[in-house]
Amino acid sequence: MSTESTGLGEPDRTLHLLWRERLGEPVGSRGPKQRASVDAVVDAAIAIADEEGMEALSMRRIAERLGMKPMSVYTYVPGKAELIDLMVDRSAGEQPLPEPAGSLRERLEQIARLTWNEFLRHPWLLSIDTSRPPLGPNVSDRWEWSLRMIEGLGLSDLDMDQIITLVTGFVSGPARAYIDAERLHRTTDETDEEWWERNAPILDQIMEPERYPISGRVGQAAGEEYGAPSDPERAFEFGLARVIDGIEAYVASASSP
Amino acid sequence: MSTESTGLGEPDRTLHLLWRERLGEPVGSRGPKQRASVDAVVDAAIAIADEEGMEALSMRRIAERLGMKPMSVYTYVPGKAELIDLMVDRSAGEQPLPEPAGSLRERLEQIARLTWNEFLRHPWLLSIDTSRPPLGPNVSDRWEWSLRMIEGLGLSDLDMDQIITLVTGFVSGPARAYIDAERLHRTTDETDEEWWERNAPILDQIMEPERYPISGRVGQAAGEEYGAPSDPERAFEFGLARVIDGIEAYVASASSP
DNA sequence: CACTTTCAGCGTACATCGTACGGGATTATT
DNA sequence: AATAATCCCGTACGATGTACGCTGAAAGTG
Known part of the structure; x- marks a missing residue:
């Protein structure tokens, strides 16, 4: 564990x-x-x-x-x-690292999707503490490639470092959720609905609804929209768009004055 | 029973x-x-x-x-x-959950800092697969509280869910880095400089500098600025500002038309 | 050819882990 | 006083990572 x-x-x-x-x-x-x-x-x-x-x-x-x-x-x-x-x-080292091209948004998306794909191919990467990544050839090549994707925008070296860290770090959240949901479906024969029907009675008895009005409303809305307790792929797209918006605004303000 | x-x-x-x-x-x-x-x-x-x-x-x-x-x-x-x-x-359940107050930015910051503090108090939370959090009272209270912090902004239920997920999910990246650096200092008697002096000769011999021009430059700049290989607290502040910028822009565009 | 050196492969063993099982000790209810 | 429930724990099993040292194969040397 x-x-x-x-x-x-x-x-x-x-x-x-x-x-x-x-x-x-x-x-x-x-x-x-x-x-x-x-x-x-x-x-x-x-x-x-x-x-x-x-x-x-x-x-x-x-x-x-x-x-x-x-x-x-x-x-x-x-x-x-x-x-x-x-x-x-x-x-x-499994995925090719294409030459930098396209807008900043497209480039950051490419970095994020590469990371996303890697997590989906090798879910166990998420159960590993990679905070101090091994300084191997492929990890090093990938880091260099990521930095090269945002080279020449007028950013300081520190900003470049922090932006790449932010984009790649963000991915692990939704990737975890995705993997977990998939594993659950593979492991048990239960559908989401069956699971819910099995647990709802207990939760209903235990959690007083008046104490969790917003959670209840939001949870139900999400469940109906997704047809599942969560939609990690959508969370990935949503979060990525916000993160890149934030970075774009920063790049605009940091490189113009 | x-x-x-x-x-x-x-x-x-x-x-x-x-x-x-x-x-x-x-x-x-x-x-x-x-x-x-x-x-x-x-x-x-x-x-x-x-x-x-x-x-x-x-x-x-x-x-x-x-x-x-x-x-x-x-x-x-x-x-x-x-x-x-x-x-x-x-x-x-360790930290108090204050009543919602202040601007959206301040509220999202509060959520993020609460999460940050929790990781620093209990670093082992980072080595646990919390993707499917236990539906206990404190976790539930916290979720409800987080949602309440962004209630009434004209956001859809789905957007609320995704925004909270994004903010709290973001924190784990820099928190991991922080904990790891701290643990390294406590475990070994080595300073960062000593560590570098011990590993640099091997890396110099192994990594051809011409293959990693940007990494080399950025790494050196970061090292000089931080006085360490990394500055996770700074990464947290930087990333949080970007994420909130992105969310603010989204809220403005999603609630006005 | 014979002899020496080196090293791949593996048999055995140990400490540590989570926990299944069942039995004795202790208590509240009948 | 008898009974039933329940805590605590002794023992044991299978699994883990890996230290240690042997055996035999291959290469180098004479």
Whole structure:
């Protein structure tokens, strides 16, 4: 139930693993051939996390998937903490990063949608504490790309940093809601209506309606409009539009005087 | 109360625990006196999570803190999952919810700062999947209060819902960064400069500067301005101002025509 | 060829976790 | 006094991450 974190492993060891492709492999190793590879381990881990969630990810399950015994995984990866860093960086490299083009609004939307897509592909990213992201090649490339999208607008370096942080940070909220709703539908056979019919009697008995007039009204309106308790995709579009409006206004006022 | 209802499963149990105070206790229990209480368990759990983080929270540690044996905790709480729901709802009730007053901007700020404070008091809230919040009394009160803060502006019910979601959702990003930075300072004896001096040589060797011109420039500018790798409190203020600007513009356009 | 060095793979073991089960101790009701 | 309910806890099970050290395969060296 508790969340995993990035950046917990040995920095030295982790960095060398993250940048292994651009560093060149150590040549002339003596022992037996490796049966697998770091990439195979990371792929297996991501596959498990995608299919069954982060709580199902264990070193033993990874080994099983690769046809090895548990301890053999440690031949490729120092531990679980470092493996998670590798998973995050690998996920960050899946989508192409197109050359900057279009209006500011279009560019910020592109950044946000890229992040959105990544969360939908790999829901487990949301159960990971990525506050201190691993400084791997793909994460770094993506950061550079994001900044390049808003380069040349007359913004200070600090403003650029804060704007990108705001846009990408915003996405996690609605993405969480989306993933959660989807998982609920997949896990249980219950429809939203059935769930509501099962819980409503208890809530009716417990929550005095006169204490929650606005929640009640808003909740009902939302339910009728969405045909569900929530519509995260819509929340994403709504929030994104507001955030970009705010940023546009700021850029206009910060670059003109 | 002792009905082993086949129709109602887990949510039933959790809801009754959450609303236990307003439901009234079952009177005339036969067995031995209880040595502790649900509140004592929840308090102990929150204390542990506050002091040592979510990963240190275990049923055994809670028992230890209460002077009982591990399995006795299950007398008060069905399991760890339910306990976490109780922790979240209890945390939501710590701060007073003042009557709505002031401009829209001031009100939205108040909502955001309340959320911000809550995350700083209880950092473990950030390592919890709160996408489907427990429908407890404090969480419900807070939701109602938030909606009441923007009632009467001519907004549709859906817009109200989405605006509150946006404002509170935004906070988690910078709060995560803040907590993480603070934890890093407390955990290690290293200053930011020492950390950088230790990692810079590796990064210099690995990351070709010509591939990351903007990141390099922005990172350096930020470092010099903040005297640290980041300044989450500033990011919070910056982002909040943008988000509210965007919402204000929307409210003006949505309520006038 | 024989011999040495190195390292992949894995068997075993340990501490820690959540919690199912069932039994003794304690109390209020009958 | 008998009965029924209920707290507390001893024991145990399966799962987790991973430390340690062995075995045998492959490469380098003579």
